[in-house]
Amino acid sequence: MDPIVEVVALLLGFLGWVLVGIALPNRYWKTSTVNGNVITTSTIYENLWMSCATDSTGVHDCREFPSLLALNGYIQASRALMVASIVLGAFGIVAALVGVQCSKAGGENYVLKGRIAGTAGVMFLLQGLCTMISVSWYAFNITQDFFNPIYPGTKFEIGEGLYIGWCSAVLAIAGGSCLTCSCKMGTEEKYPLPYQPRGTVYSGVAPTRSVAASTYGRNAYV
Template identity: 65%
Template sequence: MNSALEAAAFLLGFLGWVLVGVALPHRCWKVSTVDGNVITTATIYENLWTSCASDATGVHNCRDFPSLLSLSGYIQACRALMIASLVTGTVGIIATLVGMRCSKAAGNNYVLKGRIAGAGGTCFFLQGLCTMAAVSWYAFNIAQEFFDPLYPGIKYEIGEGLYVGWSSATLALCGGSCLLCSCRLESAEEKRPHPYEPPLRHSGYHAAPSQYGRNAYV
């Protein structure tokens, strides 16, 4: 295993996991647009959990979505994907810490450590895929409503939370890919088991070295 690449991959995956925790509760996933409005008295912004409004004086008023079943299907799916991303990232961090070469958790069995690190890389990669799917799906619905001339509701633009989510997904995908590459064994020597060496017996008897060659007994 390449220790430097392994450490860099873990750092990327960890930063991606942290940004998932930042993006998930971020209030600004979409912001009401000012395009076509002459006078704007309030700004509305939403995320997966709440809807907030801010007037010209800076007063904020937020409310949680009243019912899960009344939400749009894509919002429910994005919630599930983001939570799954957070969980898989947590598992990836634990597995990577156990499987890293500098860790003493699995001893000196580098084959086992490589497999555990590979599992951690897979979790980071899944984390990135879940996050990318959630934020891209949410952004697609924003753009679809924005460019639909027959849409009667409030039109929104992409908010800061989605950019944080895209950054998180990119870091997690890069970290997972690098970790999967770094867990590859550098040479075939690491796969060979160590030869058995019997323990030395401490006793008063010491065998004298033989003075005869092998041919002397023939």
């Protein structure tokens, strides 16, 4: 595996992990604007942890969700997936730092380093999948309520936090795919075998022509 590709994959996984850390506390997972006059116009926005509102004067009022068990199931699942994504990404970064060929950690056993790099790639893939499922599931519920004509509550739109999450998932999946390709599970380094001539090779002084002829006659006719 090309060391440059491994370094690029590590950077992609790291960027994906950083964006997960940015998307998780972002307040704008879904937004809604309530139109009115200049004074009463307000914007409502929510994420996985709280619901906030701001008016045209710039005053913000946030309220954390009081009960975990009272939340919708998709919000609880999105929380768990995003936290799992951060944990998987952290382990993936550590494993990738050990497994890349340009790293001195792990010694000179490149077969072992390749397996560690492959493990890091799997962790980055899982990180990206967890993030993708979380933000996509959350966005699906937003769009489902928005296009439901009989939905009685406030209709929200997709916020910037979900777009950051999608970018994070794409970067993590791309980095994980590259690192997984460097995995050398069950393979050994192949070296050329030394040349071995067929037959038996004898060392010593070659017999003279007369000795060889006499030996040949004796073997042939005796």
